[in-house]
Amino acid sequence: MRVSVWVAVVCPGTNRVLLAKRGPTTRNAGRWNFFGGGIDDGEHPEDTALRELAEEAGISAARDDLIYLGHCQTGTKRNLLFVVTTQSEFAPAINHESQDWCWMALSDLLALRRLHGPTQKLSPLLRQWLETLPKTQPAASQSRWEWLLSQVSRCWG
Incomplete structure (x- = not known):
């Protein structure tokens, strides 16, 4: 059985996860997913x-x-999920495998229809883990909220 490893990058302060949108020349093109791939x-x-x-x-x-x-x-593949946390959201340096990225609230992620299969199946594990974290509200300026709204529109567009 093939084994793939996936990593959800999470910002607990905003309760959002970083996603990548698969590039047009890759398998599962146009699908949003966590970062990962097969074990060498x-x-x-x-x-x-x-x-x-x-x-x-x-x-x-x-x-x-x-x-x-x-x-x-998923099918004949076993998918492992890891999490890495970050203190604040940032712009990743995505490679050629992805055409876009965004930070997304987990509730929105679970409603997204264009999810890569392993990301969709592993998301409930992430939700359970996030529910165990202390709830905090990040301090944000209006420009910060404008930035967050622009990120949401990137993901849904």
Whole structure:
């Protein structure tokens, strides 16, 4: 059975997750997903998570930053889910595999119809984990809210 590793980048302060939109020349083009991919021969799942984050989003993380949430099966593939948290939202340096990115509230993510299969099946694990976090409201200026609204329109557009 093939194994793929997925990483949800979460900003607990805003309760939003970073998504990438698959590029037009990639498998599952136009679908939104977490960052990830297949495990290389002899590679440990945590190393795959860190490699995929660096390759696909320009995010440098350490093994200690990874939180394993669980797995699901899609077809003949086992999908592992890790989380990396960040103190604030940022613009990732996406590679050629993605054509766009956005930060999205989990409630909106679960309603999104253009989700990649593993992301859709792994999202309930992320929701359960987020529900265990303390609830905080981020301080935001009006320009910050305008920025957040523009990000939502990017995801839904």
